[in-house]
Amino acid sequence: MCVEEYIPLRIKELCKKRGYTKYRLAQITGMTQTALGNILNQKSLPTIVNLERICDAFGITLAQFFTDDGSKLNLTQDQQEILDIWDDLESKEREILIGFIRSLKK
Known part of the structure; x- marks a missing residue:
């Protein structure tokens, strides 16, 4: 799976696990819903800064974000x-x- 597919799928998986909506994730990260929507719809990739914000919202590191099995x-x-x-x-x-x-x- 390429990174363009992995990132939105992983964000959706983490949102489901935490019970976050796109609106809630936008509030926590300080990103706009439009920016998050573009990432989730594979129209854009997040910057490292925004990906760090997303990871912070889920309480994980960048390494944990990219670990398939969550180990x-x-x-x-x-x-x-x-x-x-x-x-x-x-x-x-x-x-x-x-x-x-x-x-x-x-």
Whole structure:
């Protein structure tokens, strides 16, 4: 599959997983719905900056975006479970969890 096909399919997959609409993704990324629509309809490719914004909206890295199986290398089963749970959290829940984890470290 070429990158022109992969990027919109991956964005759609991540939107479905998170329950995001194109409108919601546009709000989170600061991109216009038209720009996102053009990417999703394969009329344009996102810039690296916009692709980073999209990845940030999903809480993933660029490397994770382009990893077909979503695997995270060299992780224990517990670490993988934590990341799987993290992937299903909303941004506010992630903020709370980060605060909790930081409080444990002190």
